[in-house]
Amino acid sequence: MHTLMVLAAGLGLLLLCLLGAWWPRRQVQALARGVAILLPLWFIAAAWNMWAGVTQAGYSVAEETPMFLLVFGLPALVAILIGRLALRRPAD
Numbered sequence: 128m129h130t131l132m133v134l135a136a137g138l139g140l141l142l143l144c145l146l147g148a149w150w151p152r153r154q155v156q157a158l159a160r161g162v163a164i165l166l167p168l169w170f171i172a173a174a175w176n177m178w179a180g181v182t183q184a185g186y187s188v189a190e191e192t193p194m195f196l197l198v199f200g201l202p203a204l205v206a207i208l209i210g211r212l213a214l215r216r217p218a219d
Contacts (some may be wrong), residue, residue, distance in 0.1 A: 133176055137199075141202050144206075145209065
C-alpha cells in the first residue's frame with residue numbers, strides 16, 4: 128500500500144511540474160521543461176523513500192532497491208514519454 132501511495136505522489140508531482148511549466152506560456156513544448164524539473168526532484172524523493180525503508184522500516188538495501196527502481200522508474204518513464212511527445216509536436 129505504501130508503494131502505491133508513493134507512486135501516486137510521484138504522478139501527482141509530475142502533474143504539478145507539467146502544469147507549472149505549461150501555465151505561463153501555454154505551449155505544449157513547455158511540458159519538456161516540466162519533465163526536466165521533475166526528474167531530479169523525484170530522484171531525491173525516491174532515494175529518501177529508500178533511505179527511510181532501510182533505516183526506519185528495517186529493510187535491507189537489496190530489498191529496497193527493486194522498490195526504488197519501481198518508485199522512481201514508473202513516474203520517470205511516464206514523464207519522459209510525455210516530454211518526448213511534447214518535443215515532437217509542432218509549435219502552438
